[in-house]
Amino acid sequence: MKKLVLFLTIIFMTMSYGQEIKQIPQINVNGEGKVKVAPDQVCISATVETKGTNVKEVKKQNDEKIDAVLKFIKKMNIPTADFKTKQVALNPQYDYDKKKTNYNATQTIEIVLKDLTKYDEVMEGLVQQGINRLDRVTFESSKIKQYETEARKLAIKDAKAKAEDYVSVLGQKVGKAITISDNTQVYHPQPMYATMRMKESSDAMGASNETLAIGEIDITANVSVSFILD
Structure with missing residues (x-):
């Protein structure tokens, strides 16, 4: 009998805790931070x-x-x-x-x-x-880690700004973040002939005589953030 009472008590506490969590008002948003740098x-x-x-x-x-x-x-x-x-x-x-x-x-x-x-x-x-x-x-970029950190910070700021935009018309405020998920993928630019097979003749790399317009590297961070609403 005591075991049954203990079991029912645990179930009741678990259900109450689950209901309490579900009742917390929150908002889920995505944020993006982008840093453009020249390859070195x-x-x-x-x-x-x-x-x-x-x-x-x-x-x-x-x-x-x-x-x-x-x-x-x-x-x-x-x-x-x-x-x-x-x-x-x-x-x-x-x-x-x-x-x-x-x-x-x-x-x-x-x-x-x-x-x-x-x-x-x-x-x-x-x-x-x-x-x-x-x-x-x-x-x-030899400073890729530094720029990735900057992009992540910008992504979090973007997520918070979006959350504030959404709740501003409701008379509520954005509180603490309760979950953060990183969805970032890094891309490095490559010239068009990077994977081609070349002839052994001396003119095989004629394209390399031209200056490549390598442009900039886009270092992008994407996050999903859940904020508590006050």
């Missing part, structure tokens, strides 16, 4: 890809091209900490029609170029030294 660095992911029927020769050619690429990068006075080998692969590919095995060697170098005035020269030089595939070119 670019991340380049570039690959040397070599194919052939002789595995030793394929690897040798690939290594020689990578060696030339690394020497060029150092010649451009890019700090050692700003470039690294990202991926190395040597794979057999069997041709069922010709009944023979070909080999595909790839090495990927990732470079963070912090002097954008060197961009065209670096891109042209990479291709001339053997790079024949650009996997990714992303323009970034």
Whole structure:
């Protein structure tokens, strides 16, 4: 009997608590904060890809091209900490029609170029030294964390301003925030040819002779906020 009384008491308290929470007047709004900044660095992911029927020769050619690429990068006075080998692969590919095995060697170098005035020269030089595939070119800001913080603060201010607009005609005031959800997604601009495969000819990067209009990075924060109404 005592257990039954205790059980009913807990159920009653839980129901009362739930009803009390539901009765709290509140408003749910979304807020957006946006900061526009000019990129001050670019991340380049570039690959040397070599194919052939002789595995030793394929690897040798690939290594020689990578060696030339690394020497060029150092010649451009890019700090050692700003470039690294990202991926190395040597794979057999069997041709069922010709009944023979070909080999595909790839090495990927990732470079963070912090002097954008060197961009065209670096891109042209990479291709001339053997790079024949650009996997990714992303323009970034070295102060991204700082700008993300600014965007989040602006998003919260925007949410509160919206809430105040809605309740101003009701004679109520916006109180404390009770829940905040971050719905932010970060986007980095990329040039159109960032993922294209290039020819090995010297004119493969003709587009890189032109100055890119990279514009600005939109750093946007989106939040959902629930405010108590006083």
